[in-house]
Amino acid sequence: MSVLIYAENAGGKFKKSTFEAVSYAKAIAAQNNTNLIAISIGNVAADELAALGKYGAEKVLNVSNDKLKNFVNQAYASVIAEAAKVNGADIVVLSNSFSGRGLAPRLGVKLQAGVADGAVALPEQNGSKFTVKKTAFSGKAFAVVELTSANKVIALTPNSYKVVEGGAAAQVEDFNVEAKASDFKEMIKDIVRSTDKVSLPDAEIVVSAGRGLKGPENWGMIEELADLLGAATACSKPVSDAGWRPHSEHVGQTGIAVSPNLYIAIGISGAIQHLAGVSSSKVIVVINKDAEAPFFKVADYGIVGDAFEVVPKLIAAIKEHKTLA
Amino acid sequence: MMKILVCISNVPDTTTKITFTDNNTQFNTNGVQFILNPYDEIALARAIELTDGGKGSVTVINVGEVNTEATIRKALAIGATDAVRINAKPHDAWHVAYQVAEYVKANPFDLILTGRESIDYNGSKVAGMLGELLDIPSVSIIKKLDAADTEATVEREIEGGKEVITIPFPFVAGCAEGVAEPKIPNMRGIMSARTKPLAVVEPVEVQTLSEIISYETPAPRGQVNLVSADDPAKLVELLHTQARVI
Numbered sequence: 426m427s428v429l430i431y432a433e434n435a436g437g438k439f440k441k442s443t444f445e446a447v448s449y450a451k452a453i454a455a456q457n458n459t460n461l462i463a464i465s466i467g468n469v470a471a472d473e474l475a476a477l478g479k480y481g482a483e484k485v486l487n488v489s490n491d492k493l494k495n496f497v498n499q500a501y502a503s504v505i506a507e508a509a510k511v512n513g514a515d516i517v518v519l520s521n522s523f524s525g526r527g528l529a530p531r532l533g534v535k536l537q538a539g540v541a542d543g544a545v546a547l548p549e550q551n552g553s554k555f556t557v558k559k560t561a562f563s564g565k566a567f568a569v570v571e572l573t574s575a576n577k578v579i580a581l582t583p584n585s586y587k588v589v590e591g592g593a594a595a596q597v598e599d600f601n602v603e604a605k606a607s608d609f610k611e612m613i614k615d616i617v618r619s620t621d622k623v624s625l626p627d628a629e630i631v632v633s634a635g636r637g638l639k640g641p642e643n644w645g646m647i648e649e650l651a652d653l654l655g656a657a658t659a660c661s662k663p664v665s666d667a668g669w670r671p672h673s674e675h676v677g678q679t680g681i682a683v684s685p686n687l688y689i690a691i692g693i694s695g696a697i698q699h700l701a702g703v704s705s706s707k708v709i710v711v712i713n714k715d716a717e718a719p720f721f722k723v724a725d726y727g728i729v730g731d732a733f734e735v736v737p738k739l740i741a742a743i744k745e746h747k748t749l750a
Numbered sequence: 751m752m753k754i755l756v757c758i759s760n761v762p763d764t765t766t767k768i769t770f771t772d773n774n775t776q777f778n779t780n781g782v783q784f785i786l787n788p789y790d791e792i793a794l795a796r797a798i799e800l801t802d803g804g805k806g807s808v809t810v811i812n813v814g815e816v817n818t819e820a821t822i823r824k825a826l827a828i829g830a831t832d833a834v835r836i837n838a839k840p841h842d843a844w845h846v847a848y849q850v851a852e853y854v855k856a857n858p859f860d861l862i863l864t865g866r867e868s869i870d871y872n873g874s875k876v877a878g879m880l881g882e883l884l885d886i887p888s889v890s891i892i893k894k895l896d897a898a899d900t901e902a903t904v905e906r907e908i909e910g911g912k913e914v915i916t917i918p919f920p921f922v923a924g925c926a927e928g929v930a931e932p933k934i935p936n937m938r939g940i941m942s943a944r945t946k947p948l949a950v951v952e953p954v955e956v957q958t959l960s961e962i963i964s965y966e967t968p969a970p971r972g973q974v975n976l977v978s979a980d981d982p983a984k985l986v987e988l989l990h991t992q993a994r995v996i
Contacts (some may be wrong), residue, residue, distance in 0.1 A: 435908075435909060435910075440909070496913070498878070498881075498888060498889065498890075499881070499887055499888070502882070522909060523891055523906070523908050523909060524908070526874045526875075526891065527888065527889065527891075528878070529878070530847070530873075530875035530877070530878030530879040530882065530890075531878045531882040531888065533844065533875070533879060533882075533959070534844075534878075534879050534883055537959070539844070539959035539960035540844070540873075540875060540960065541960070542872075542873050542875060543872060543873075558966070560872060561871055561872060561965065562762070562768045562869070562870055562871075562872075563869050563870075563872055564968075565766075565967070565968075566768045566770075566965050566966065566968070567965065567967075568871070568962045568964075569962070569964045569965070569966070570960050570961070570962050570963070571961045571962075572960050573958055573959060573960060573961055574959040574960070607885070610886075610887050610917060610918055611887045611889070611915050611917040611921075612915065612916045613913055613914070613915050614914040614915065614916055615913070615914040616908075616912075616913050616914075617911045617912050617913075617914075618909075618910055619910050619911055622910055623910075624909035624910035624911075625909075627909055630995070654996060665927070672927035672928045673893070673907065675927060678764050679764065679788045679789065679869065679927070682872075686995045687993070687995040687996065697765055698765070704968050705968065707995065708993045708995050709971070710989070711974070721974050721976075722974070723971055724971070725971060726974065726975045726976075726977060726985060726988060726989070726993070727974045727975070727976050728976070729976065730979025731979075735979050735982055738980075738982045738983075739982040742983040742985070742986045743996075745983065746983075746987075746990065746996075
């Protein structure tokens, strides 16, 4: 047996969520006294591949087939399942990213494996009992899932496991698979990826604003605050419903669930649906002029005040802090 | 004539406070209002738009016991043509996907839509599992869906952007916000929903691969530390030295 980690890249570069997943998979391999093999698909530089060793991968399988340069869900799932079979991997780990959510269920079926998606902690193993804690009810709770199958697929929630460094460079091998034509029915026409902005699910800091901002023209200070902190911007449901901000920024039960180190909520009252999406944030800061806003009940830090006065002062204070640091 | 299947799920209302019973092993459904999963409403709305004006039909399918029929009727009231209920308590995504795949093998569709995830177990797995079981493409989270004669163009969500993909029918897609605006049933829809066909199909045996053994609720947070509105610098200092997040 062994553990296989799918090391996802975005435009040829590995992301922090990939390093988290490799570190997590290494800890699972250690629990089972076995080795960790990584698989990378696409065009990633040789030194980047070898650097996965730093996070615990002993061997990296590199699939650089031209047809697989960009993500094709069916084909990628076939390649990863093949790598698991060839290497006798009974546990496959990946990040619960947008692509990971496409791959994990297909891998589950291919490998006849139980799938724990949205895992937030290392598995607990007790004899043959293998359980994983995952998010449920859109962040309002966690479920402990037992994977009763021999093979297992685990998709790790970004920002829920710390990157662990320390290993040596990994050995990189080419892995060639004959790709089935029927796996390539979909055709990518265009990829739009903003490289200058932090993506919301991966962000360590999120600056989020709600109806208290009064209109889309007032988001300049939110973006400035986010830029200063290296944060992603987000919003509440009424804001995206009104078209002030794109749906991809909507955080909450029917939008995106996030688990950053710091979530700053500005002018958001804190409806239960919104709170569900942010409950696994490590630190929550709330700025709201209504002292009775429900968001203060789940906040770690708060300022009762008008966003239009507090945020500019906060921006100035952070600039000051940065010049001192 | 385009035949679309929309997989629907019966979930706790978004305002539900989630609690558990039996030593945290069972979800407490006492007093909980169940609704059509909000993402499935988006999928259903788009399916109705795509088949509007006699261009096709929309079947909704649910794996559930008889108590889910109110939710199924809601989908019919919104505008689905007919409905199928597979008479089983859903065990997990694999169990649900397997049941639906068996039905689709005997009753083919051009397009299968699901919500991006259900708001109870948040798996976003049914679309991918169905795709694999039927050996057709699947896209887990789409933000836009346009259909032509033999293929569709979808926008797939990726971190910090999107991919535009064309896919030939049949395929499976999980719909998110942006695909369509949910539709509110009108009186005529509500009246006609009562008489639209709702077929009940018995389930097939499925091997169990996973089991939920217990639940936990997030640890409560301590008292909020309030900082004066005149002194945001104090907040910056606390975030730096105490919380250590900036």
